[in-house]
Amino acid sequence: MTSQVDEKILDELIKKSQTADLDSLSSTDISHVVQAFTFPHASIIRSKAYVLLSAISQNVRGVEGARTNDNATEKLVKLFGPPIIDSLTETNDASLRLGICTLHALFQVHWETAAAIISQDGIVENIMEGTDLSQSAQLYEDIAHLLGQASGHKRCRGTIPSQAVRWLEAKALQTSNSVLRAAAAVALVKYSRGVATDASEATTGVGEIDDAGQEARLTEMMKGLVVSEEKRDSLGDAVEGLAYLSTRPETKETLSLDSTFLRQLFSLIPHKKPSTTSTDRTAESALVYGVLAIISNICAYRPRLSEEQAQLEKLKKVAQATKSNLPTGDHSQLESDEQVRLRVRRLVDAGVLNAIGSALTTGDSVAVRLQIGKAVFNIVEDKENRGKVLQSGGARTLFTLIKHALASLTSKDQILDSAYLEAIQALAKLAITSSPVQVFGPDIGAVFDAIRPFSIMLQHPSSTLLQKFEANMALTNLSSYQPEVAERIAKADGLLSRVDLLMLEDHVLVRRSAVELICNLIAGSDEVFERYGGAPNSPNAKSKLQILVALADVDDLSTALAASGALATLTCSPYACQALAQLQRERNRVLPVLTQLIDPSVVVFPSEDDVSDDRTTHENPGLVHRGIVCVRNLLNGIDDTGTRKSLEKDAESVGLVKALVRLIKGEGLTKEQMILVPAAEALQVMVKDGVKV
Numbered sequence: 001m002t003s004q005v006d007e008k009i010l011d012e013l014i015k016k017s018q019t020a021d022l023d024s025l026s027s028t029d030i031s032h033v034v035q036a037f038t039f040p041h042a043s044i045i046r047s048k049a050y051v052l053l054s055a056i057s058q059n060v061r062g063v064e065g066a067r068t069n070d071n072a073t074e075k076l077v078k079l080f081g082p083p084i085i086d087s088l089t090e091t092n093d094a095s096l097r098l099g100i101c102t103l104h105a106l107f108q109v110h111w112e113t114a115a116a117i118i119s120q121d122g123i124v125e126n127i128m129e130g131t132d133l134s135q136s137a138q139l140y141e142d143i144a145h146l147l148g149q150a151s152g153h154k155r156c157r158g159t160i161p162s163q164a165v166r167w168l169e170a171k172a173l174q175t176s177n178s179v180l181r182a183a184a185a186v187a188l189v190k191y192s193r194g195v196a197t198d199a200s201e202a203t204t205g206v207g208e209i210d211d212a213g214q215e216a217r218l219t220e221m222m223k224g225l226v227v228s229e230e231k232r233d234s235l236g237d238a239v240e241g242l243a244y245l246s247t248r249p250e251t252k253e254t255l256s257l258d259s260t261f262l263r264q265l266f267s268l269i270p271h272k273k274p275s276t277t278s279t280d281r282t283a284e285s286a287l288v289y290g291v292l293a294i295i296s297n298i299c300a301y302r303p304r305l306s307e308e309q310a311q312l313e314k315l316k317k318v319a320q321a322t323k324s325n326l327p328t329g330d331h332s333q334l335e336s337d338e339q340v341r342l343r344v345r346r347l348v349d350a351g352v353l354n355a356i357g358s359a360l361t362t363g364d365s366v367a368v369r370l371q372i373g374k375a376v377f378n379i380v381e382d383k384e385n386r387g388k389v390l391q392s393g394g395a396r397t398l399f400t401l402i403k404h405a406l407a408s409l410t411s412k413d414q415i416l417d418s419a420y421l422e423a424i425q426a427l428a429k430l431a432i433t434s435s436p437v438q439v440f441g442p443d444i445g446a447v448f449d450a451i452r453p454f455s456i457m458l459q460h461p462s463s464t465l466l467q468k469f470e471a472n473m474a475l476t477n478l479s480s481y482q483p484e485v486a487e488r489i490a491k492a493d494g495l496l497s498r499v500d501l502l503m504l505e506d507h508v509l510v511r512r513s514a515v516e517l518i519c520n521l522i523a524g525s526d527e528v529f530e531r532y533g534g535a536p537n538s539p540n541a542k543s544k545l546q547i548l549v550a551l552a553d554v555d556d557l558s559t560a561l562a563a564s565g566a567l568a569t570l571t572c573s574p575y576a577c578q579a580l581a582q583l584q585r586e587r588n589r590v591l592p593v594l595t596q597l598i599d600p601s602v603v604v605f606p607s608e609d610d611v612s613d614d615r616t617t618h619e620n621p622g623l624v625h626r627g628i629v630c631v632r633n634l635l636n637g638i639d640d641t642g643t644r645k646s647l648e649k650d651a652e653s654v655g656l657v658k659a660l661v662r663l664i665k666g667e668g669l670t671k672e673q674m675i676l677v678p679a680a681e682a683l684q685v686m687v688k689d690g691v692k693v
Contacts, residue, residue, distance in 0.1 A: 010036065010048040017055040025056075025079065034083050037101040038094075050105060057110045076113040080106065084117055088126045093139050096130045100142045107149035115155045118146075128164050141180050144171060148187035148237075157194050165191065172218070182225055182237035185218050189244045219245050219254060227264050235268065239290035246297040249334035256298050256343040259350050265291055266355035270362050285368060288359050292371035295352055299344045299378035302335050304466065341382045348385055353392035360397050369401040373423025380429045390430060395439045398427045399446070402453050412493075418462035424453045425467050428474035436481045447478060448488050454478075455492040458499070465507050472502065472513035479520040486524030496521075496531065503547060512559040515551055519566040532566070533576035542579045545570070549583065552626075553593045557618050564597055564626035571630050577637030581647060591647065592654045594634075597627030599659035599668055621670040624663070628675055631656065632682040641689070648686045657686065661693050 009032050016025070033056075036049030056079070061072045080102065087099030106114035118124060127143060134140075147164060150156035168191075171177075171184035218241065225238035245251045255261060269288050333339065352375075359372055376394055379385050389395070405420045430439050431450065440446040457463055458471035475495075479486040490496060502514035521528040532548070533541035548570075551563035570576040584590040595603040600619060631651075638644040651657050662668050663679050683693060 007044060007048060010045065010052055014048065014052050014055060017052060017059055027083070030079055031083055034080070034087070034098050034102045037105045038097050050109070053105055053109050057113075061110075073110070073112040073116055076106075076110060077116050080113065081117050081120075085120070085123070088123060091130070091133055093130075093134050093136045096127070096134070097139055097142055100127060100139075100146050104142065104146045104149055107146075107153075111149075111153060114149070115153055118150055118156055119159050124150075124159050124161060124164060128161070128167065131167055137177055137180065140171065140177070141183055144168065144180055144183035144187055145237075148183060148190055148240075151187050151190035151194055154194065154198055157191060157198065160191065172221075178225060178228075179234045179237070182222065182234035182241065185221065186237045186241040186244070189215075189218065189241050193244055193247075215245060215248065215251065216254070219251050223255070223258065223261050226268075227261055236287055236290070239265075239268065239287055239294065243290045243293040243297070246294045252298045252300075252343060253334050253339075255294070256346045259346070262347060262350035262352070265294065266351050269355045269358045271358045272361065284362065285365050288362055289365070289368050289371060291355070292359055292368060292375055295347065295356070296371055296374045296378065298347060299340065299375060301337060301340050301378060301381060304464075340378075344379055344382055344385065348379065348388060352379070353389060353394060357393050357397050360400060369404065370419050370423075372397065372401055373420060373426060377422040377426035377429075380426050383433060386430055386433055390434060390438055395427060395430050398423050398430075399440070399450070402427065403449065406452065406456075416456055416460065418460065421457055421460060421463060421467060424457045425470055428454060428457065428467075428470040431474040431477055432470060436478055436485075444482065444484070447481060447485055450478065451475070451485075451489050451492055455489075455495045458502075459494055465505075465510050468502060469507075469510045469513045472499070472510070472517050476513065476517045476520050479517065479524055483524045486521055487527065490521055490525040490527045496528065500544070503551065508556050508559070511551075512556055512562065515548075515559050515562040515566070519562040519569075522566045522569050529570070529573070533570055533579045534573040536575050538575070541576070542583060545576065545579050546583055546587070549580075549590055549593050553596060555618075557620060557623075560597075560618060561620070561622050561626070564623060564630065568626045568629040568633070571633035571637060574637040574639070577634050578643075580634060581638055581643050584647060584650060588650070591631075591650050591656055594627045594630050595651075595654050595656040595659050597623040598631070598656070599624075599662060602655035602658045602662065604654045619669050621672065621675070624669050625672075625675045628660075628663075628678045628682065631660075632678040632685075635682055635685040644685075645689055648689055648691050651686065652691065657683075657691060657693060 013025075013029055013032060016029070033049055033052055036045050036052075039046040039049075057072075057076060060075050084099040084102050087095045087102075090096060103114050103118055106117070127146070130139060131143060147160065147168060150160060165188070168184045168188050171180050172188055174181060222238040222241045222245070225234045226242070242251075242255070246255060268291050270284070356372055356375055359368060376389065376398055380389055380394075402420065402423055405416060405423075409416060427439075427450070431454075436447050436450075440450060454471045454474050457467050458475070460467075463471070475489055479489050499514050499517055502510055503518065505511045505514065518528070518532070522532055522534075523529075529535075530538055531541070532538070532544050545567070548563045548567050552560050552567060554560055554563075567580075571580070580590050592603055592605045635644060635647065638647065648657075659668070660679050660683050663670075664676060664683065687693060
């Protein structure tokens with residue numbers, strides 16, 4: 001394996017890998033690929049070797065895709081295993097580096113193949129023997145990087161001997177080679193965290209870092225590498241190590257308190273997309289991803305657990321503490337919501353928002369986009385930050401990555417990856433607390449485009465109740481912007497049917513937000529107005545009106561206001577009035593509920609069996625106004641004299657007439673003229689029909 005590699009050879013192999021059967025690749029061809037990975041990082045040779053390795057891997061997976069990934073791995077092992085293993089059986093630095101660097105590249109392109117090779121008997125031992133026979137700094141760095149890659153996979157961690165762990169510990173303590181030091185430290189952290197994850201609890205296996213002081217020292221060392229202007233070659237490892245370490249509350253706090261470090265960390269994200277080789281772009285994207293991972297970790301709130309989940313988590317902590325004789329209290333107050341808010345504000349003050357905006361331009365990968373969504377989601381959790389996010393173009397950043405995700409859906413039935421829900425939820429939070437113009441700009445087309453992601457989040461099978469609530473709220477805000485927007489929302493695929501169901505949800509906030517959205521859509525969309533009884537022969541209109549009547553009588557004031565507001569709008573239609581009159585005749589519930597809205601002190605329900613435990617007892621001018629408008633519209637909307645007189649008879653029996661009289665006499669809840677006028681109009685209709693007041 002001493003032949004030279006040049007661009008022309010690799011170019012020919014790239015074409016060959018894309019058009020020919022892989023069986024036609026000779027051992028010489030594979031040796032060219034293997035040799036290329038020992039070239040300097042920025043070399044065009046190394047860059048094209050990655051392209052070639054990726055093409056071969058994709059070709060194999062495409063051919064073997066009809067079967068299993070194991071078939072693809074087996075074929076790739078047959079291609080690359082022999083030259084790699086042959087190299088690792090040698091004792092000279094050049095041969096060892098050939099095998100080690102190729103394994104490192106394979107971990108990044110098809111980790112299963114690399115894992116299968118490195119897990120073979122004697123491979124890691126042969127690699128570690130090289131550390132006894134050589135003093136090459138480059139070889140040491142390659143070995144540390146390879147062990148770091150292997151430590152990231154459970155299948156490989158069991159093959160890493162204690163000798164390798166001790167070697168990493170020693171190299172992480174030396175100070176003469178910062179690149180080696182950072183690479184060894186990253187490998188140790190990944191190994192330690194991996195072992196702990198494998199055991200599903202804090203264990204003390206060989207080489208595991210369970211000493212908070214040791215992690216603190218590693219954190220300070222990697223911070224120093226980031227801040228240093230001289231040790232640029234170790235940046236990637238330092239950032240990767242901090243991405244792992246920053247999952248600990250103490251590390252999050254330490255990093256957030258160092259404004260110099262934060263500004264230097266954010267500066268690692270370039271403001272322009274690099275025009276360099278693909279290898280450099282890959283390295284740059286990995287660096288951007290690492291910075292974003294650190295940001296996301298520092299800003300992360302504790303998961304919002306349901307009552308059942310919280311109880312299970314408590315029991316789990318008790319069980320773990322019992323096994324390890326540890327106290328059962330919270331791990332750290334540093335994870336409280338208030339402390340996280342303080343950390344987030346420190347990052348915002350240090351310029352994190354501009355860095356996040358640049359990341360979308362420079363790191364064009366799914367992983368980077370997901371980290372951006374996660375970071376912004378955590379930042380906008382605090383309402384105080386939302387204005388700054390909008391000023392920095394954060395809404396545009398979210399919108400861009402969401403549109404990119406939606407564009408990847410190839411069919412109507414394909415479900416969006418749930419990992420993008422956080423980005424949509426972050427955009428929803430901005431849309432809830434700000435006007436559509438502030439969030440999406442003056443172009444109404446952008447507002448139209450926002451409907452689909454909010455609708456998807458509302459209907460997604462993985463959406464939480466909070467995400468459903470915030471999707472409803474965002475759509476409610478959009479629906480009040482312009483009638484054209486409300487019409488577009490009404491036409492969103494499957495949306496109205498899902499909102500109808502959410503109006504019956506037990507969770508008060510979700511139910512409320514659904515009713516408020518329907519109220520706005522009834523007012524702004526002809527389609528929804530007709531759907532809820534505003535047109536003749538509307539399917540299921542009566543049952544929908546019955547639900548609104550029931551919701552106008554619940555104990556949650558906001559829900560009652562929205563439902564009664566929807567009824568007030570719908571009763572402008574004689575068709576809705578006729579349906580409500582039928583409901584009153586069949587269920588005898590419409591007028592008692594309207595009376596309850598106007599004056600709870602006089603209402604008489606025909607049967608206590610019909611009274612919900614969740615009935616409203618509010619004395620609210622808004623409910624009075626809505627109730628009065630409904631009564632006035634209902635009486636004016638019924639042309640049939642017999643039907644109207646039947647309603648008026650019921651109105652007397654349930655106390656509605658008395659409530660109207662009390663209101664006009666100034667004995668009701670309000671004396672506002674805009675309410676008294678329709679009350680007087682309703683009474684005039686009844687007096688004209690012979691009702692005595």
